[in-house]
Amino acid sequence: MTAMKKVEAASDLEIVITRLIDAPVARVWRAWTDNAEIVKWWGPHGFADETEKREFKPGGHWRHTMIGPDGTRFPNYATYKEIEENKRIVLVNAGSKEDAEKGVGFRSEITFKAVGNKTEITMRSVFPTAAMREHVVKEFKAIEGGHQTLSRLAARVEGDFVMFRMVGAPRERVWRAWTSEKELGAWMGPKGAETGYAKLDFRVGGSYHYMNKYAGKEMWGLATYEAINKPSELVFVQQFSDKDRGLSVHPLSPTWPKRLRTTVHLQDFGAKTLISLYWKPLAPTEAEAKTFEQAMDGMKGGWGGSFDRLDEFLKGGE
Amino acid sequence: MVKYSQHQLDLAFGALAHPIRRGILARLSTGEASVAELAKPFKVSAPAITKHMKILEEAGLLSRKKLGRVHRCRLEERRMKQAQEWLAEHRKFWNDKLDALERYLKENP
Numbered sequence: 001m002t003a004m005k006k007v008e009a010a011s012d013l014e015i016v017i018t019r020l021i022d023a024p025v026a027r028v029w030r031a032w033t034d035n036a037e038i039v040k041w042w043g044p045h046g047f048a049d050e051t052e053k054r055e056f057k058p059g060g061h062w063r064h065t066m067i068g069p070d071g072t073r074f075p076n077y078a079t080y081k082e083i084e085e086n087k088r089i090v091l092v093n094a095g096s097k098e099d100a101e102k103g104v105g106f107r108s109e110i111t112f113k114a115v116g117n118k119t120e121i122t123m124r125s126v127f128p129t130a131a132m133r134e135h136v137v138k139e140f141k142a143i144e145g146g147h148q149t150l151s152r153l154a155a156r157v158e159g160d161f162v163m164f165r166m167v168g169a170p171r172e173r174v175w176r177a178w179t180s181e182k183e184l185g186a187w188m189g190p191k192g193a194e195t196g197y198a199k200l201d202f203r204v205g206g207s208y209h210y211m212n213k214y215a216g217k218e219m220w221g222l223a224t225y226e227a228i229n230k231p232s233e234l235v236f237v238q239q240f241s242d243k244d245r246g247l248s249v250h251p252l253s254p255t256w257p258k259r260l261r262t263t264v265h266l267q268d269f270g271a272k273t274l275i276s277l278y279w280k281p282l283a284p285t286e287a288e289a290k291t292f293e294q295a296m297d298g299m300k301g302g303w304g305g306s307f308d309r310l311d312e313f314l315k316g317g318e
Numbered sequence: 319m320v321k322y323s324q325h326q327l328d329l330a331f332g333a334l335a336h337p338i339r340r341g342i343l344a345r346l347s348t349g350e351a352s353v354a355e356l357a358k359p360f361k362v363s364a365p366a367i368t369k370h371m372k373i374l375e376e377a378g379l380l381s382r383k384k385l386g387r388v389h390r391c392r393l394e395e396r397r398m399k400q401a402q403e404w405l406a407e408h409r410k411f412w413n414d415k416l417d418a419l420e421r422y423l424k425e426n427p
């Protein structure tokens with residue numbers, strides 16, 4: 001989330017969003033062009049995508065519905081105009097086939113640029129009128145939503161863990177639960193554990209140092225705050241620790257990544273709050289990266305299909 | 319929580335990383351089978367199948383016993399469950415935390 005990103009208000013008609021993604025162009029291109037992949041990350045935080053059909057070729061269409069975290073449905077009808085492999089995609093976005101035929105919509109160009117082994121991605125949308133641009137910025141929060149979409153894309157190709165959860169409390173209340181010593185201790189510890197020690201020094205560079213007693217054993221942890229943007233964003237690095245704040249390994253799996261960065265994003269939905277959570281291994285060794293990947297991804301994705309039956313069988317055999 | 323041997327887990331995940339070996343395990347999840355029955359759906363040679371079965375055996379995911387002249391193979395559920403539990407424990411970390419946060423917010427509005 002701290003990766004490079006910026007908005008240029010270059011003109012009253014454009015929205016330009018860029019992000020540097022830590023993956024090669026071919027990997028990012030695949031996430032964008034593979035029908036099964038794009039639906040897993042497309043859209044802002046907490047969105048799901050229902051695709052009716054997608055023909056990724058010049059003149060082809062993508063008819064799909066984006067479903068917001070509060071259940072609101074947004075129909076979409078896109079027409080691909082130009083496709084240059086690993087370089088760029090040009091399309092026209094409309095709300096429906098009828099609108100597309102009437103010429104109501106806006107044009108987007110997505111460009112992929114290799115920066116060393118990384119990819120700089122740029123999404124440039126051009127609107128027919130300044131009023132239409134204004135409308136999508138205000139009504140649909142298109143700029144924030146665009147950043148969130150690229151952040152989900154980055155997480156997917158960089159192999160981070162992402163989770164969204166709508167909770168029934170206002171954002172200020174949720175922020176307090178994440179940022180007060182007493183409250184953190186009340187919900188953060190493992191189930192059935194007793195909080196033996198908790199010390200919060202809540203500032204950038206400060207930390208949350210804690211100990212849980214679990215089945216007679218002491219388990220120490222340390223979280224160091226990297227960014228605090230009240231009331232919407234919190235970034236901290238977690239590690240297993242000891243009473244002297246040292247670095248320790250996972251007591252049950254020694255090749256679990258030693259340091260994990262957690263980014264918590266809180267979005268206001270009135271009486272509710274959307275929590276978006278990103279989890280990223282920090283400078284993992286090869287074994288740590290593999291362990292994290294196995295744990296987060298093992299049974300889905302490439303391993304799907306033949307395993308569903310096995311899963312059911314094992315559950316039945318409890 | 320169970321303590322897992324990293325070596326055992328490495329063997330298990332290495333074994334699970336091949337589609338044919340996953341296919342063999344999926345077939346065994348429906349019941350015991352002979353080597354010939356297991357080999358049938360895959361268009362590979364008998365020695366190739368034998369090699370895959372050896373890897374599954376070494377990982378402790380499959381066991382064989384001889385009945386007359388035929389080897390019967392079965393899934394070693396315990397080891398398979400261990401591997402799955404290990405994955406699940408890590409994967410549900412934040413899910414459990416957010417469950418706890420929701421409960422906490424409900425009780426402490």
